[in-house]
Amino acid sequence: MSSPIRFLMCSPEHYDVDYVINPWMEGNIHKSSQQRAVEQWQKLYHVLKDKAIVDLVPPEKGWPDMVFTANAGLVLGENAVLSRFLHKERQGEEPHFKKWFENNGFTVHELPQDLPFEGAGDALLDREGRWLWAGYGFRSELDSHPYLAKWLDIEVLSLRLIDERFYHLDTCFCPLANGYLLYYPGAFDSYSNRLIEMRVAPEKRIAIKEADAINFACNAVNVESIVIMNKASDNLKARLAEVNFQVIETPLTEFLKAGGAAKCLTLRVTEPVREEIHATTQVESRIIRMQGHLLDSGLINRALDLIVDNGGSFKVLNFHLGEQRQSTSDAQVSVSAPSHEVMETIFSHLIDLGAVNLPEDERDAKLQPVEQNGVAPDDFYVSTIYPTEVRINGEWVKVKNQRMDGAIAVTQTPKGLVAKCKILRDLEVGEEVVVDVQGIRTIRKTESREKRNAEEFSFMSAGVSSERRVELVVEQVAWELRKIRDTGGKVVVTAGPVVIHTGGGEHLSHLIREGYVQALLGGNAIAVHDIEQSIMGTSLGVDMSRGIAVRGGHRHHLKAINTIRAHGSIAKAVEAGVIPNGVMYECVKNNVPFCLAGSIRDDGPLPDTQMDLIKAQTEYAELLEGTEMILMLSTMLHSIGVGNMTPAGVKMVCVDINPAVVTKLSDRGSVESVGVVTDVGLFLSLLVQQLDKLTSPYTAEVI
Numbered sequence: 001m002s003s004p005i006r007f008l009m010c011s012p013e014h015y016d017v018d019y020v021i022n023p024w025m026e027g028n029i030h031k032s033s034q035q036r037a038v039e040q041w042q043k044l045y046h047v048l049k050d051k052a053i054v055d056l057v058p059p060e061k062g063w064p065d066m067v068f069t070a071n072a073g074l075v076l077g078e079n080a081v082l083s084r085f086l087h088k089e090r091q092g093e094e095p096h097f098k099k100w101f102e103n104n105g106f107t108v109h110e111l112p113q114d115l116p117f118e119g120a121g122d123a124l125l126d127r128e129g130r131w132l133w134a135g136y137g138f139r140s141e142l143d144s145h146p147y148l149a150k151w152l153d154i155e156v157l158s159l160r161l162i163d164e165r166f167y168h169l170d171t172c173f174c175p176l177a178n179g180y181l182l183y184y185p186g187a188f189d190s191y192s193n194r195l196i197e198m199r200v201a202p203e204k205r206i207a208i209k210e211a212d213a214i215n216f217a218c219n220a221v222n223v224e225s226i227v228i229m230n231k232a233s234d235n236l237k238a239r240l241a242e243v244n245f246q247v248i249e250t251p252l253t254e255f256l257k258a259g260g261a262a263k264c265l266t267l268r269v270t271e272p273v274r275e276e277i278h279a280t281t282q283v284e285s286r287i288i289r290m291q292g293h294l295l296d297s298g299l300i301n302r303a304l305d306l307i308v309d310n311g312g313s314f315k316v317l318n319f320h321l322g323e324q325r326q327s328t329s330d331a332q333v334s335v336s337a338p339s340h341e342v343m344e345t346i347f348s349h350l351i352d353l354g355a356v357n358l359p360e361d362e363r364d365a366k367l368q369p370v371e372q373n374g375v376a377p378d379d380f381y382v383s384t385i386y387p388t389e390v391r392i393n394g395e396w397v398k399v400k401n402q403r404m405d406g407a408i409a410v411t412q413t414p415k416g417l418v419a420k421c422k423i424l425r426d427l428e429v430g431e432e433v434v435v436d437v438q439g440i441r442t443i444r445k446t447e448s449r450e451k452r453n454a455e456e457f458s459f460m461s462a463g464v465s466s467e468r469r470v471e472l473v474v475e476q477v478a479w480e481l482r483k484i485r486d487t488g489g490k491v492v493v494t495a496g497p498v499v500i501h502t503g504g505g506e507h508l509s510h511l512i513r514e515g516y517v518q519a520l521l522g523g524n525a526i527a528v529h530d531i532e533q534s535i536m537g538t539s540l541g542v543d544m545s546r547g548i549a550v551r552g553g554h555r556h557h558l559k560a561i562n563t564i565r566a567h568g569s570i571a572k573a574v575e576a577g578v579i580p581n582g583v584m585y586e587c588v589k590n591n592v593p594f595c596l597a598g599s600i601r602d603d604g605p606l607p608d609t610q611m612d613l614i615k616a617q618t619e620y621a622e623l624l625e626g627t628e629m630i631l632m633l634s635t636m637l638h639s640i641g642v643g644n645m646t647p648a649g650v651k652m653v654c655v656d657i658n659p660a661v662v663t664k665l666s667d668r669g670s671v672e673s674v675g676v677v678t679d680v681g682l683f684l685s686l687l688v689q690q691l692d693k694l695t696s697p698y699t700a701e702v703i
């Protein structure tokens with residue numbers, strides 16, 4: 001005969017809504033009817049007394065939420081983990097609940113003062129006793145879960161709550177007898193929903209709709225086949241009946257005003273221990289160090305936000321603020337995640353922000369061999385645009401060929417270890433690849449705002465009006481182009497055919513002719529329409545001087561392609577005098593190398609167009625080698641492709657009429673890249689004018 005089920009309740013003698021610590025309380029201060037609250041509580045009490053033993057803890061004046069005994073703590077067997085309330089409005093309840101637990105023979109475990117955990121409100125046992133579901137995100141901290149696992153000797157499954165209406169796990173999650181689960185999926189992040197689906201078979205999962213959830217249908221007390229709750233829709237009652245649960249509705253509207261209902265008002269204090277079940281928790285914790293202008297550059301905020309946004313939690317262990325404006329700060333932050341998988345995700349983002357995993361300082365990067373050409377080991381670290389170092393045999397090795405979306409391949413050479421970014425298809429058996437996230441650090445130059453603004457390439461903030469912003473960017477780009485040209489540096493342009501369609505061809509030709517461009521990357525179309533314009537004066541069949549479509553103009557670009565195919569290459573056509581001017585003409589005449597990467601939508605294509613995409617990417621990468629600045633002119637495809645293969649530190653200017661394209665490229669970091677939303681033809685025209693100003697002889701105005 002199993003021991004009788006017992007619950008702990010607390011009469012609502014002092015219950016009221018005296019403050020707001022959850023969304024349900026807003027607008028309800030002192031609006032709860034004491035009389036109705038007592039009636040509703042009494043009804044619940046008597047319903048429960050028919051099914052179980054109900055103990056009472058005396059209410060205490062000044063602690064109105066003490067009626068919600070679910071938050072007294074968490075009981076399993078003879079162990080009780082006392083709650084550690086997040087809000088001071090409830091912290092005074094702790095000693096009263098502690099006294100009750102001790103007086104009733106429980107071993108009371110107490111969490112550190114600054115580690116919130118709100119008892120069975122945020123931790124619910126699987127009714128088969130197999131594991132403990134534990135919520136975090138609003139009240140309880142993820143870091144409390146390993147304590148629960150240790151003290152209660154049970155596996156803890158961490159679930160992240162994301163909807164503040166469901167701020168305690170028991171408001172949206174109710175394990176039922178026979179392994180059933182009543183829950184509201186919308187209250188959890190996707191990782192947690194996946195975890196629930198992995199542990200509870202589909203036929204046992206009763207996912208409810210929002211209408212039932214906001215009636216606190218999940219905040220239910222389950223005793224064998226009985227489910228006691230505030231209110232349930234007919235559909236939900238029917239679904240529960242199908243799996244042999246009987247719903248007993250008992251109105252608790254006065255308590256909903258404080259954000260609680262049936263389950264909140266009770267604490268089950270007889271939770272059977274299963275001897276064969278033992279502690280495990282997936283929760284991982286690590287300490288990271290961040291250095292630099294953490295506040296100025298917003299890095300610390302971005303780091304803490306991404307930890308939470310990716311399902312983790314953090315605690316700032318120490319933060320040393322730089323004394324002077326130009327001095328750097330240093331922070332150590334404890335990061336926790338519900339699983340290794342989530343920790344890895346968080347860490348890969350933190351590494352991009354320049355965080356170093358403190359214990360990992362002393363630990364080498366993990367390497368695994370390439371088992372199959374062109375295939376990386378699972379869990380390989382994905383490289384970013386930022387300079388990266390990996391720790392191998394106790395030494396930090398700088399990664400070569402830095403680029404995003406690659407793997408870091410490590411090989412032993414006569415000159416020692418070499419680590420370099422490789423795209424997956426280039427990996428070879430015999431190499432080793434960095435996996436996981438330990439022993440990796442990126443070098444982020446976080447300048448102070450002053451230093452950043454002093455940077456010649458630091459553009460005005462987005463606040464500048466778009467017109468003024470275009471002029472400003474044009475001035476800066478012109479300055480940069482002239483400086484790079486005059487110092488023998490390298491500028492690469494990637495351009496789409498819209499440059500030609502908008503009349504920008506003559507200006508791009510000027511830039512090439514005047515030595516501002518050292519390589520041109522594009523597709524079939526930029527060349528086709530440039531040559532069409534050069535030979536026939538049209539672009540896409542439109543007369544560029546008159547702006548009107550010409551008869552048969554739609555065939556012009558095909559005729560241009562055909563002409564070049566007849567000559568065998570663009571260069572041969574230029575040499576033959578077939579192409580008298582234009583962008584491609586200037587490239588050939590000024591020995592500016594170009595690569596035209598093929599695409600599915602190409603006409604022809606031109607004989608110069610590289611239809612082998614892998615070769616095209618290789619040629620792009622070779623032409624990008626050593627570039628100081630890239631102008632990305634109205635081509636989403638090629639701009640993104642180039643961005644993906646370009647390391648940090650290369651200045652980028654993305655010009656496009658579509659803000660989404662511009663944003664995608666300028667998100668790389670404010671110092672090194674800028675986006676300009678404008679017509680590309682106008683941009684190029686202004687740029688050439690500005691360059692002419694900068695390079696024309698200075699004529700002092702004689703007054």
Ligand SMILES: NC(=O)c1ccc[n+]([C@@H]2O[C@H](COP(=O)([O-])OP(=O)(O)OC[C@H]3O[C@@H](n4cnc5c(N)ncnc54)[C@H](O)[C@@H]3O)[C@@H](O)[C@H]2O)c1
Nearest residue numbers: 496523524525599602603634635636637656657658679680
């Ligand atoms: N005839 C052909 O062979 C042919 C024709 C077209 C495209 N293509 C090929 O298709 C691929 C994709 O072509 P893509 O790069 O031109 O297309 P894309 O869609 O990748 O990029 C075009 C970009 O131009 C922007 N844009 C449009 N009007 C603009 C304006 N007035 N000012 C500034 N930006 C403007 C758009 O917002 C877009 O981002 C390329 O490889 C190209 O060679 C071939």
Ligand SMILES: NC(=[NH2+])NCCC[C@H](N)C(=O)O
Nearest residue numbers: 022068070121168258260264
């Ligand atoms: N287990 C629960 N959901 N308890 C409800 C607690 C309500 C209380 N007003 C609070 O915000 O803490």
